[in-house]
Amino acid sequence: MHLYIRYILTAIAVCFCGPLQAETNWRLVWSDEFDYTGLPDSSRWSYDVGGHGWGNGEEQFYTRERTQNARVKDGVLTIEARREYKEGRPYTSARLVTKGKGDWTYGRFEVRARLPSGRGTWPAIWMLASHNTYGQNYWPDNGEIDIMEHVGYDPDVVHATIHTLAFNHTMGTQRGAQLRVPKSREAFHTYSVEWTPEEIRGYVDTTHYYTFKNQRLSNKQANFRQWPFDRPFHLILNLAVGGMWGGAQGIDHAIWPQKMEVDYVRVYKADDGTAVESQSWGQVKVDER
Secondary structure: OOOOOHHHHHHHOEOOOOOOOOOOOEEEEEEEOOOOOEOOOOOOOEEOOEOOOOOOOEOEEEOOOOOOOEEEEOOEEEEEEEEEEEOOEEEEEOEEEOOOOOOEOOEEEEEEEEOOOOOOEEEEEEEEEOOOOOOOOOOOOOOEEEEEEOOOOOOOEEEEEEEOOOOOOOOOOOEEEEEEOOOOOOOOEEEEEEEOOOEEEEEEOOEEEEEEEOHHHOOOOOOOOOOOOOOOEEEEEEEEEEHHHHOOOOOOOOOOOEEEEEEEEEEEEEOOOOOOOOOOOOOOOHHHO
16 A cells, blocks of 8 residues: 555546456455454454554554454454554554465455545555565565555545556556545445456446556566566555555544444456466566566
8 A cells, every 4th residue: 555646546547437347257266254253364364563654654553463453243344443552653453464365366356345434544455466576676566456545535535556666656657546436434335356467457346447457468568567467466454544645634533443344355266267377476587577
């Protein structure tokens, strides 16, 4: 999750509204329906822990296995940010990851969620590379797929974004789109991406509003700098407080606690095999290093 120049996103996006793509038959291969009570299932989720700002100047300390910040009850996962000091940070929250417990190359990634409300909230549903395969730096060389982000000072506007070495916010070249989702903070909506060797498509419910194409298929000069998305990625669910984007208009200290609620997380693979490359993830092309 990284800083954005928000209004650039729409201008550089390739998007349209319409029904879900019908040409691929998706088969469910991994899910958490949250049909239990207590901490998130440790066979599916682990935690990123710490309060160093996470590259964005965020205010929270992410905790591990603490029900005040991450818990499952009545079929819903709740990630809660609270105004309380821990390890020198004024807020606590949780950042759940599937790394090592769920890593995938290509597929449909679907999360049904209800978002928090208020200035300073910054929930995210996103993906990072599970291996440091490409380039000199883990990020942005190995890519980032943001399925959904929402900043509280701009309510009911959600964002899908792609970051690579060639396209990222540090250069103002990130590729993304935004969509107004009425009642995103009152009702559950399904946020998803479909990731194939050809492109990454972003959806809210049945609305397709973003497409990022693989330039390696149309440009002989393109390489991992434009498309590092042929390696395993893992899912991340988190609720940040403040930061360079989430706190761009300050933090309302009176609104806490705030929570992102998740009804389910589902991962699908293409049943017909059309969305799977034969190349092993561990093989790095010489001309791309």
